[in-house]
Amino acid sequence: MTANLQPLPPTIAWRGGPDGHLELLDQTQLPHRYHVLELGDLEGVIDAIRRLSVRGAPAIGVAAAYGMVLGVRRAAPMANALVETARLVGAKLTAARPTAVNLAWAVDRMVQAAIARPALPDLLREAQAIHAEDEASCLRMGEFGCDLIGAGDTVLTHCNTGRLATAGDGTALAVLFAAWRKGTRFSVLADETRPLLQGARLTALELAAAGIPVEVIADGAAAGLIARRQVSLAIVGADRIATNGDFANKVGTYAVALACAAHGVPFYVAAPASTFDPQLDDGRHIPIEERDATEITAFAGKPVVAAGIGARNPAFDVTPAGLVKAFVTDHGLLRPPFGPAIKQMLRSGR
Numbered sequence: 279m280t281a282n283l284q285p286l287p288p289t290i291a292w293r294g295g296p297d298g299h300l301e302l303l304d305q306t307q308l309p310h311r312y313h314v315l316e317l318g319d320l321e322g323v324i325d326a327i328r329r330l331s332v333r334g335a336p337a338i339g340v341a342a343a344y345g346m347v348l349g350v351r352r353a354a355p356m357a358n359a360l361v362e363t364a365r366l367v368g369a370k371l372t373a374a375r376p377t378a379v380n381l382a383w384a385v386d387r388m389v390q391a392a393i394a395r396p397a398l399p400d401l402l403r404e405a406q407a408i409h410a411e412d413e414a415s416c417l418r419m420g421e422f423g424c425d426l427i428g429a430g431d432t433v434l435t436h437c438n439t440g441r442l443a444t445a446g447d448g449t450a451l452a453v454l455f456a457a458w459r460k461g462t463r464f465s466v467l468a469d470e471t472r473p474l475l476q477g478a479r480l481t482a483l484e485l486a487a488a489g490i491p492v493e494v495i496a497d498g499a500a501a502g503l504i505a506r507r508q509v510s511l512a513i514v515g516a517d518r519i520a521t522n523g524d525f526a527n528k529v530g531t532y533a534v535a536l537a538c539a540a541h542g543v544p545f546y547v548a549a550p551a552s553t554f555d556p557q558l559d560d561g562r563h564i565p566i567e568e569r570d571a572t573e574i575t576a577f578a579g580k581p582v583v584a585a586g587i588g589a590r591n592p593a594f595d596v597t598p599a600g601l602v603k604a605f606v607t608d609h610g611l612l613r614p615p616f617g618p619a620i621k622q623m624l625r626s627g628r
């Protein structure tokens with residue numbers, strides 16, 4: 279297949295006013311087909327989040343904010359019932375995917391907005407503010423992180439952390455896009471990211487479309503390439519970061535971090551403040567989503583495991599803070615010791 283490098287439609291867009299609808303680029307069909315879902319109800323948004331039509335921690339948060347508008351709108355409550363409805367709708371959205379804290383963060387912000395101004399146009403304005411802030415925070419991560427990338431570097435990344443994972447340029451990929459715009463020339467190794475292939479299907483597409491040299495590798499090839507000094511640095515995103523710096527990201531991230539530590543290769547994490555969870559002291563209690571075993575036992579719709587054999591499918595793993603050289607956030611770079619740096623950042627607002 280020749281890569282489809284037509285410009286991608288927006289990952290997330292709201293069309294119209296409070297009676298409008300949500301558009302999501304259906305990422306399950308990429309890179310083959312650019313299909314935009316038009317969603318006018320809460321169930322459609324929850325289904326899109328569960329099926330990974332929209333995915334990536336910040337993008338899930340923005341989609342959920344618009345899902346709140348759709349859910350509250352259908353209930354068409356009187357002002358005094360709107361807050362209760364917002365809470366119920368928010369609980370349904372939050373249950374759609376448990377690991378990325380941006381989802382609960384966006385829902386909570388929408389509930390607080392409903393308490394302060396219980397009217398649908400105000401809720402839509404809040405969702406649009408969350409959307410715009412995410413775009414701006416991606417640019418800031420790019421600016422703060424771009425000097426970590428040097429000329430001639432080979433950068434390893436895992437999963438997809440770009441325009442398809444956020445409402446803007448991305449998290450880890452925003453750093454790469456910003457470095458490239460600045461004129462730094464480097465190349466990227468994208469882990470394919472089994473089982474759903476976000477690296478192969480999405481990251482490679484986004485980087486190639488931006489003109490950045492990229493090659494896809496099997497996840498299991500990463501450690502060997504790191505050991506053979508064929509990786510200058512690794513940079514990944516995060517779905518939830520505890521206040522000590524332990525973080526959850528796509529399954530396979532921990533193995534990359536361990537290999538980097540074993541061979542003295544810098545390992546960076548890029549994430550906005552909304553991905554930090556002020557309630558968690560460390561990574562032990564981060565909820566890890568277990569997805570359907572068929573994502574492992576079948577490939578491209580065909581069984582690859584003999585009938586009757588089961589599978590485990592944790593979608594995320596937790597990497598200890600000690601393996602991270604720095605966090606690139608929308609508030610700046612955080613370096614060890616992470617505890618005080620994270621707490622100070624969270625005091626200045628999420």
Ligand code: MRU
Binds near residue numbers: 336517529
């Ligand atoms: O299951 P996904 O595709 O939603 O997982 C996404 C990731 O793990 C990303 O690395 C993470 O959300 C950071 S993206 C900006």
